Amino acid sequence: MLLFFTWWYGEELKNVLKYFETLFAYLFDLFSIRICLSTLFAVWRRDKVNYKGLPIKDIFQAWTMNIASRLVGAVVKIFTIFAYLLVSILCLIFVIFFLLVWLSFPLVVLALIYLGIKNILGL
Amino acid sequence: MDPRVKPEDDNYKKMDKNLIVQTNGTAIQKAVNLEKIFSIFLAKFIFFMIYPAGILSIIYIFLVNFFPNAIVGVATTWLGLAYLLLAVFLVFLAIKSFFVQRLKRVPIGALSELKENLAKNEPVNLFAVFSFGLAKATSSLFSNKKIEAITLKELSQYLLQADDMSFIILRLGLNPADVTNALENDQKVADILLAAVDIAIADNHNGICSGDLFFSLYQASAGLKNYLQNFQVEATDIKSLIDWQNKVTAEIESRQGVFNASSFRFSGGVGKDWSFGYTVFLRKFSVDLTESIENYGLGLEIIGRDKEIKQIEDALSRAGGANVVLVGNAGIGKHTTVLGFAKKVIDGEVPRGIAHDDILQIDTEALISGVSSEGDIIQRFSACLSEAAAAGNIIVLIENIDNLFSAQGIGTADLTAVLSPYLESGAMHIIGTSEVGPYNKYIAANTSLANHFVRVSVEEPQGENLVKILEDTAPTIESRTGSIVTFEAIKAVIKSAQRYMVNLTEPERSITLLEGAVTRTTTERGKTIVIDSDVADYISEKFELPAAQAGEKEKTKLLNLEKIMHESVIGQDEAIKALAGAMRRARAQVTDSPKPIGSFLFLGPTGVGKTETAKALARAYFDNANNMIRFDMSEYQTKADIYRLIGTKDETGNLTTYVMEKPFSLLLFDEIEKADPDILNLFLQILDEGILTDGRGQKVSFSNTIIIATSNAGSDVISQTLGQNANYDQLKNTLSQYLIEQHLFKAELLNRFTGVIAFSPLDQKMIAEVAKLLIKNLQSTVLKNKDIKIEIAPDAIDYLAAAGFDPKMGARPMQRTIADKVENMLAEKILKNEIKKGDGLTITKEMIS
Numbered sequence A: 001m002l003l004f005f006t007w008w009y010g011e012e013l014k015n016v017l018k019y020f021e022t023l024f025a026y027l028f029d030l031f032s033i034r035i036c037l038s039t040l041f042a043v044w045r046r047d048k049v050n051y052k053g054l055p056i057k058d059i060f061q062a063w064t065m066n067i068a069s070r071l072v073g074a075v076v077k078i079f080t081i082f083a084y085l086l087v088s089i090l091c092l093i094f095v096i097f098f099l100l101v102w103l104s105f106p107l108v109v110l111a112l113i114y115l116g117i118k119n120i121l122g123l
Numbered sequence B: 001m002d003p004r005v006k007p008e009d010d011n012y013k014k015m016d017k018n019l020i021v022q023t024n025g026t027a028i029q030k031a032v033n034l035e036k037i038f039s040i041f042l043a044k045f046i047f048f049m050i051y052p053a054g055i056l057s058i059i060y061i062f063l064v065n066f067f068p069n070a071i072v073g074v075a076t077t078w079l080g081l082a083y084l085l086l087a088v089f090l091v092f093l094a095i096k097s098f099f100v101q102r103l104k105r106v107p108i109g110a111l112s113e114l115k116e117n118l119a120k121n122e123p124v125n126l127f128a129v130f131s132f133g134l135a136k137a138t139s140s141l142f143s144n145k146k147i148e149a150i151t152l153k154e155l156s157q158y159l160l161q162a163d164d165m166s167f168i169i170l171r172l173g174l175n176p177a178d179v180t181n182a183l184e185n186d187q188k189v190a191d192i193l194l195a196a197v198d199i200a201i202a203d204n205h206n207g208i209c210s211g212d213l214f215f216s217l218y219q220a221s222a223g224l225k226n227y228l229q230n231f232q233v234e235a236t237d238i239k240s241l242i243d244w245q246n247k248v249t250a251e252i253e254s255r256q257g258v259f260n261a262s263s264f265r266f267s268g269g270v271g272k273d274w275s276f277g278y279t280v281f282l283r284k285f286s287v288d289l290t291e292s293i294e295n296y297g298l299g300l301e302i303i304g305r306d307k308e309i310k311q312i313e314d315a316l317s318r319a320g321g322a323n324v325v326l327v328g329n330a331g332i333g334k335h336t337t338v339l340g341f342a343k344k345v346i347d348g349e350v351p352r353g354i355a356h357d358d359i360l361q362i363d364t365e366a367l368i369s370g371v372s373s374e375g376d377i378i379q380r381f382s383a384c385l386s387e388a389a390a391a392g393n394i395i396v397l398i399e400n401i402d403n404l405f406s407a408q409g410i411g412t413a414d415l416t417a418v419l420s421p422y423l424e425s426g427a428m429h430i431i432g433t434s435e436v437g438p439y440n441k442y443i444a445a446n447t448s449l450a451n452h453f454v455r456v457s458v459e460e461p462q463g464e465n466l467v468k469i470l471e472d473t474a475p476t477i478e479s480r481t482g483s484i485v486t487f488e489a490i491k492a493v494i495k496s497a498q499r500y501m502v503n504l505t506e507p508e509r510s511i512t513l514l515e516g517a518v519t520r521t522t523t524e525r526g527k528t529i530v531i532d533s534d535v536a537d538y539i540s541e542k543f544e545l546p547a548a549q550a551g552e553k554e555k556t557k558l559l560n561l562e563k564i565m566h567e568s569v570i571g572q573d574e575a576i577k578a579l580a581g582a583m584r585r586a587r588a589q590v591t592d593s594p595k596p597i598g599s600f601l602f603l604g605p606t607g608v609g610k611t612e613t614a615k616a617l618a619r620a621y622f623d624n625a626n627n628m629i630r631f632d633m634s635e636y637q638t639k640a641d642i643y644r645l646i647g648t649k650d651e652t653g654n655l656t657t658y659v660m661e662k663p664f665s666l667l668l669f670d671e672i673e674k675a676d677p678d679i680l681n682l683f684l685q686i687l688d689e690g691i692l693t694d695g696r697g698q699k700v701s702f703s704n705t706i707i708i709a710t711s712n713a714g715s716d717v718i719s720q721t722l723g724q725n726a727n728y729d730q731l732k733n734t735l736s737q738y739l740i741e742q743h744l745f746k747a748e749l750l751n752r753f754t755g756v757i758a759f760s761p762l763d764q765k766m767i768a769e770v771a772k773l774l775i776k777n778l779q780s781t782v783l784k785n786k787d788i789k790i791e792i793a794p795d796a797i798d799y800l801a802a803a804g805f806d807p808k809m810g811a812r813p814m815q816r817t818i819a820d821k822v823e824n825m826l827a828e829k830i831l832k833n834e835i836k837k838g839d840g841l842t843i844t845k846e847m848i849s
Helices: A002-009 A011-030 A035-038 A058-103 A103-121 B025-039 B040-067 B074-104 B109-117 B134-145 B152-159 B162-171 B177-184 B187-204 B209-222 B222-229 B235-257 B281-282 B289-295 B305-315 B332-346 B364-368 B372-393 B415-424 B436-444 B464-483 B485-498 B508-523 B532-542 B551-561 B561-566 B573-587 B610-621 B639-646 B654-661 B677-689 B715-723 B728-741 B747-752 B764-785 B794-803 B812-831
Strands: B286-288 B325-326 B358-361 B395-397 B429-435 B453-457 B599-603 B628-632 B665-670 B691-693 B699-701 B706-710 B755-758 B790-791 B840-843
Touching: A002 A011, A002 B074, A002 B177, A011 A035, A011 A058, A011 B074, A011 B715, A035 B715, A058 A103, A058 B289, A103 B074, A103 B134, B025 B040, B025 B074, B025 B134, B040 B074, B040 B281, B074 B485, B074 B654, B109 B332, B134 B152, B134 B162, B134 B209, B134 B639, B152 B177, B152 B209, B152 B747, B162 B222, B162 B235, B162 B485, B177 B364, B177 B561, B209 B222, B209 B325, B235 B464, B235 B485, B235 B706, B281 B286, B289 B358, B305 B325, B305 B332, B305 B453, B325 B332, B325 B415, B325 B436, B325 B755, B332 B429, B358 B372, B358 B790, B364 B372, B372 B395, B372 B415, B372 B436, B415 B429, B415 B464, B429 B436, B453 B728, B464 B485, B508 B532, B551 B561, B551 B573, B561 B573, B573 B599, B573 B610, B573 B755, B599 B610, B610 B665, B610 B706, B628 B654, B639 B677, B639 B706, B654 B665, B654 B699, B654 B706, B665 B747, B677 B691, B677 B706, B677 B747, B728 B747, B728 B755, B790 B794, B794 B812, B812 B840
Parallel strands: B325 B429, B325 B453, B358 B395, B395 B429, B599 B706, B599 B755, B628 B665, B665 B706, B790 B840
Antiparallel strands: B286 B358, B691 B699
16 A cells, blocks of 8 residues: 555656656647747738739738738737637646545545445435 | 565565565555455446546536536435535545556655665565565465465466566467476475566566566576577567567556646647748649658657667758758668658757758659649749748658659650759759669769768668567557467568568568568468468478478478489489588478578580589489579670679579579589689689679579589599599589699689589499380380380490490490480381381390391
C-alpha cells in the first residue's frame, strides 16, 4: 500500500503534471497561436496584389483588396485565438478538477462508497 | 525502491558476494502475482466489463445530478449501485496503472544503485531488478530452492520459458531443450547473475532482462557456445537479437500508460500554412510527402541515415537558401533518407526556417501527361516552381534531378533554364536525387550548376545497420505472409544478396531477396518459419544454382568425378584431379571467395584432350549440356571484338549475357593465346574478383562459373622437358617461365588461374586407349541408330593404334583413321545390305587394313 501511495503522489503525479503541461503546449501548437499572434494582420496566405506597374486608378482597388486580405486573415486568426482560449479554459477546469480528484483519491473513493451504500439503503 | 534487504527478514537466502535472490517483498514479485490474477479468465471477463460499466455509471451519475429531469423515476438503488461501480472503476484504473507503470518496470537507476551497494559490501536483492518477463519466468524457481542448489540447467530451463526469450529462441531457430542440454553445470548461478548485471548496465537497461541473463549464460558456457556455433550463431548475433527484442518491447511499452507526454505530436497546428501562399497548381503535379508520412502513423523509423539527414538539415538551413542533391546508386535509400528528413520537418525537429514546411515531390509523369509540346511542359514546370517560391513554405523534391539537365530532359524538354533562376535566387529549397554517374556527368561537370547544390552522398548501409534495416522490414513481411523469419535467415539473405545480386545495391537487394524468399517459402511450401536453408533453396531456384546442400546422388558423383571423367578422357591425370578437387571444394562450401569456382589454363600440344577434358567435366557434372559455352578465341583477335563479349550500351554481350542467364556454368575459352591483349585483360578482373562490368555498366558475377582456357602455347617446351625426364612440377615451372619470357601470357594473368595444367603428348599406349574409346562411342551410336551390335578384335585395335599414331598431332589423326577405316567400311556394308538391323559384326584387322 505504501508503495502505491508513494508512487501515486510521487512519480505518477509528476507524470500527470508533465502530461498536462505538454497538453497545454500542444493546444498552443494545435491552434497555431504563435503564428496567429505574429502574423495577425499579415496578408492572408500571401494573397497580395502588387502595386508595381499598376495604373493609378487600379492602385486604390489593389490597396482595398490587400486590406481585405489582411482583414480576412485577422478575423480567422482572432476566431482561432478565441477558440484556443475557450478550449484552454475548459481544459484548465478539467485539469483542476482532475488534479483535485487525484490528490484526494482515497477520499473520493470512500465518498463514492458512502454515497453508494447510502442510496442503496435509502438513507 | 531500495533493493537492500534487512538482515532480520525471513526467507532470505544467503549467497557469496552479498548477492541475495528473494522474491518476497519485491515490487516485481507483486507484479507477477497480480499478473496471475489478471490472467484468470473470470478476472479477464470482469475487467472487460468494468470499462463500459464505469463509463455508464459516470454518465448516469452526471445526468441524475445535473439533469434530473432527463432521468425520470430514478431509483436510489440504481444510483447507489452507480456510485459503487464508479468507485470500483476508479480503483481498478488506479491499480492497473500502478501495475503497468510501476510494478512491471524496474526504476531507472536501480541497477547502478545495486552495483554501488555491492561495492560497499552490502547485501542486495537481485530479484528486485529482474525485468518483468524474467521475474515471471523464474519466480517459482527462486521461491522454492536455495540459490546454491540451483544448477545452470535449471536456471536455463526456467529462463527459456520467459515470454521475451521465446522471441530470441524462435528467431535463432533453436530448440529450448537442446539449448539447456548444451550447458555445463560447472558454474555458480551467482556468478552468472552478477555478470548479467554488468551486461544490463553496459546496454543501458533499467533491469536485468531475459536476454541479458541468456547472454551471460552464453559467455560462461563453452558447451552452449559450441552448440550455437553449429547454427553459425555468434555473440554479435545474440546481442543483435536482444537489442531487437528490447526495441520491440520498448515500442509496446511506450504505447501503454495513459499519461504519456511523448504521445503529443507538435506539427505546427491548423494555421501552419496561413502565412504562406497557395500551391493549388503545384499540388496537381506533385505528391505531398509530409502527408504520406502522417498517414503512415508516424511509426516510420529510418535506420542508419542520421548523418545524411543532418547534412540535409544543415544545408537547407543556411542563410540565403541552399539546395541539396542526394547522390547514390539506385536502391541505396535516397528516397528513404528524404522521408526521414521529412519526418523531422513534420515534428518541427529542424531549425525554424524549415520547420513544418511541406515537402512536395514533383510527379514527372503528371507533368508530361496530356501535353502536346515541350513548351507546355516548360510552362507547367515553371508555374510549379513559381508557386513554390511564392508560397514560402515548400521544399520541392525532384527525383533523378539529373534528367532535367540532360539532353533527354523530362519528356525531351530541357528544363535547365527554368530551374536555374530559382536555384540562384534562393527563394525556395530544392532536394534532388541522382545516381553517381549522371550526377558527375550533368551536374558536377557544370560548375555554375554544382555551386547551387550541396552534395550529400548516400552510402550503402553495411554491417549492423543493414541487419537492423532488415529486422525493421521483417515484421511487415511477416504479418503479410503469416510467418516468422529467423535471424539466421536474415544473415543468409544479406550474404546471398552480396554474392549473387552484385548489380544491385543495399538495402534494396537484401529487402527484395528477403521478400522473395519469405513469400516463396510460405506460399509454395506452406511453411511458417523461414530458416536459412529456405533462403538457400530460393537462391538456387532463382539463379539456377545447384541446391544448397549436395544430395546423395550428387555427392556420389562428386566423390567419383575422376573416374567418371576418365571414361571419356585418356591420361591427363593431373588435369582431371585439379578439376575434380575444385568442384568438390565448391560444393562442400569450404571457401567463400567471390572468385570463380575454379579457373584453369590447359597447355599442351594439339589433340591431347584439353577441350575434351572440359567437355567431360560438363557431361559428368552438369546434367544439362546447356550449362557449358565455348568461345573460340581465335575469333576475338581485335580490340573491337571485346564488345562482342561484354556488349555495348545498345547491344548485349555474348559472354556477359550468358553468365547472367546461367550463373552456374562452365566457360571454355579455346586458343586463348590468340585473343587480343585487351580481351585477356578482362580475365584479370574476372579471375581475381569474380566480377565483370558489361557495356551497360551492369555488374556480372562469375562466382559460380568454372573457367577453362586452353592454349597450344609452349607445346614444344612440354615435349622437350618431358623428354628430359623432368617431373610434373619442374615441367610446370619451366613452362610458366617460358610463357612469360616469350610474352605469350602476362605473369599477372598466369598467377590468377587456380591451376596451370600441362597436358603431355599422348604415347602409343594412350592412343590405343583413345582408339578403344572412339570405337566404344561408335558402337553405341551404331547400336542406337541402326540396332547393329559391333565388336572389334584386339588385332584390329592394335592396327588402328599404329595407323592413327602421330605424336605431334595427338588424338585427331586417330579420329580420321577410324573414320577412314572403320566408319567407311561400315557405311558400305550397310548400304549394300550386307548387315541389317539386329545383326552383329566383329571387325577384324583384315576388314580394315
